[in-house]
Amino acid sequence: MAINKAIRVALKALSYPASMDLEKTFVAQRLFEVVKAPLSPLYKLWDHRIERDGHEIRIRIYNPQEQADMRDDKRVLLFFHGGGWVHETIDTYNNVCRALSRATGCRVASVEYSRAPEHAFPQALEDCYSAARAIYQNPDEFDIEADEIMLIGDSAGGNLAAATSLMARDRGEFVISGQILIYPATWYDHSATSPFQSVHDNGEDYLLTSKRIQEYMAWYAGDNPDCRFNPYFSPLNSTDFSNQPRTLVITAEYDPLRDEGEAYAMKLREAGNDAWYIRMPDMLHGYFALPSRFAPVRQTHDIIISFLNGDIEKWLDKTY
Numbered sequence: 001m002a003i004n005k006a007i008r009v010a011l012k013a014l015s016y017p018a019s020m021d022l023e024k025t026f027v028a029q030r031l032f033e034v035v036k037a038p039l040s041p042l043y044k045l046w047d048h049r050i051e052r053d054g055h056e057i058r059i060r061i062y063n064p065q066e067q068a069d070m071r072d073d074k075r076v077l078l079f080f081h082g083g084g085w086v087h088e089t090i091d092t093y094n095n096v097c098r099a100l101s102r103a104t105g106c107r108v109a110s111v112e113y114s115r116a117p118e119h120a121f122p123q124a125l126e127d128c129y130s131a132a133r134a135i136y137q138n139p140d141e142f143d144i145e146a147d148e149i150m151l152i153g154d155s156a157g158g159n160l161a162a163a164t165s166l167m168a169r170d171r172g173e174f175v176i177s178g179q180i181l182i183y184p185a186t187w188y189d190h191s192a193t194s195p196f197q198s199v200h201d202n203g204e205d206y207l208l209t210s211k212r213i214q215e216y217m218a219w220y221a222g223d224n225p226d227c228r229f230n231p232y233f234s235p236l237n238s239t240d241f242s243n244q245p246r247t248l249v250i251t252a253e254y255d256p257l258r259d260e261g262e263a264y265a266m267k268l269r270e271a272g273n274d275a276w277y278i279r280m281p282d283m284l285h286g287y288f289a290l291p292s293r294f295a296p297v298r299q300t301h302d303i304i305i306s307f308l309n310g311d312i313e314k315w316l317d318k319t320y
Contacts, residue, residue: 021215022086022212022215022216022219023215048060048061048109050130050131050134052126052127052130053126055114057111057112057113057127057130057131058090058111058112059109059110059111059112059131059135060090060094060097060109060110060112061107061108061109061110061142062097062098062100062101062107062108062109062110063101063107064101064102064104064105064106064107065102074107074143074144074145074148075104075106075107075144075148075149075150075308076106076107076108076109076135076142076144076148076149076150077100077101077104077106077107077108077109077150077151077152077180078109078111078131078132078135078149078150078151078152079093079097079100079108079109079110079111079152079153079157080111080113080128080151080152080153080156080157080158080160080161080164081093081096081110081111081153081154081156081157082153082154082155082156082157082158082286082289083115083155083156083157084155084156084212084213084216084219084220085115085116085121085124085156085159085160085216085219085220086115086116086117086216086219086220087115089112090110090111090112093110093289095291096154096288096289097110099291099292099297099301100152100301100304102292103292103298103301103302103304103305104301104304104305104308106308107142107144109131109135109142111127111128111131112127113125113127113128113131113160114127116216116219116220116222117219117222120219120220120221120222120223120224121220121221121222121224121227121230121232121233122227122230122232122233124156124160124220125160125163125164125167125232128160128161128163128164129164129167129168132149132151132164132168132174132176133168133173133174135149136149136168136174136175136176137173137174146174146175146177147177148177149176149177150176150177150178150179150180150245150308151164151165151176151178151179151180151245152179152180152181152182152304153180153181153182153184154182154183154184154288154289155182155183155184155185155257155285155286156185156216156220157182157184158181158182158183158184158185158186158249158261159184159185159186159234159235161179161180161181161184162179162181162184162186162235162264163231163232163233163235164176165179165244165245166231166232166235166238166244167232169243169244175245176245177245177246178245178246178247178248178307178308179244179245179246179247179248180247180248180250180304180307181247181248181249181250181261181264181265182249182250182288182300183250183251183252183255183257183258183261183285183288184235184249184257184260184261184264185213185217185234185257185260186234186235186236186257186260186261186263186264187234187236187237187260187263188217188228188229188233188234188237189228190203190210190213190214190217190256191210191214194210196256196258196259196260196263197259198255198256198257198258198259198260199256199259202254202255202256202258203256206254206255206256206284206285207284207285207286208255208256208257208284208285208286209256210256213256213257220233221233235264236260236263236264236267238267240271241267241268241270241271241273242271242272242273243273244268244271244273244275245273246273246274246275246307247265247268247273247274247275247276248275248276248277248278248303248304248307248312249261249262249264249265249275249276249277249278250277250278250280250288250300250303251277251278251279251280252279252280252283252284252285252287253279253280253281253282253283254282254283254284254285255283255284255285256285257285258279261277262277262279265277276307276312276316278303278315278316280296280299280300282296283296288300303315
């Protein structure tokens with residue numbers, strides 16, 4: 001299938017020169033994030049702060065505008081943004097989270113986690129875990145029920161959501177009810193030796209390259225490259241996929257991360273969990289950050305709503 005030209009042009013505007021090293025673009029990209037961050041909209045949002053090991057984790061909560069066709073929905077989507085563990089902030093994701101809240105009728109709580117290279121693994125994960133623990137263990141503070149909280153993240157944020165879910169099971173401090181992983185990074189090898197065909201087929205010329213993924217992961221690993229084999233770094237490295245929450249994985253057809261995201265859904269399914277994946281045709285990595293006027297973004301919102309309401313099967317050609 002040929003890539004939709006409008007999607008390619010729109011995603012191009014969100015991308016970086018693929019041939020350039022991450023180190024060469026890092027400072028410029030960080031400055032660009034400050035410039036491109038939209039001003040806080042005239043919208044019901046506010047910030048909460050949670051402390052972990054002496055530093056504060058900011059959580060921005062988006063409250064959906066009242067709409068006649070939506071019930072009084074107290075569900076919360078705990079959102080971890082993408083950006084390769086290096087780029088993006090809750091400010092640059094304002095529009096993504098606002099659109100998600102509006103579309104689903106749920107509150108969205110967006111987490112500002114520590115980023116690499118200043119903060120290597122597992123700092124971002126520990127921030128996300130601490131934010132999830134605070135909300136799950138203190139639902140009254142947010143006027144919600146604990147079983148109405150669901151993790152969601154895109155790209156590196158999908159990785160952090162999956163790892164947070166594994167960590168919550170292992171530490172036993174709270175129970176996660178569901179997770180939505182949008183084109184997540186779940187494996188550590190995106191070189192020529194990758195076992196996933198999508199890395200070889202889509203690793204060049206599709207905006208996010210296998211080279212850039214390797215650079216991001218090297219920065220996230222920091223001075224401990226062996227951490228790549230840790231299941232909290234690459235969830236597919238886990239030897240135990242049991243006792244995981246209801247999971248929806250959404251992948252993009254022309255994404256190098258496509259196959260590892262789908263493989264993760266299948267591993268969860270094989271371990272007895274309720275897990276599904278849906279591949280968005282004609283899409284590239286990053287499409288979910290496009291404005292909601294794009295039909296694939298609206299469709300993804302509709303898929304998420306179906307998953308939240310327990311009728312995801314209507315979107316499936318096959319169940320995995």
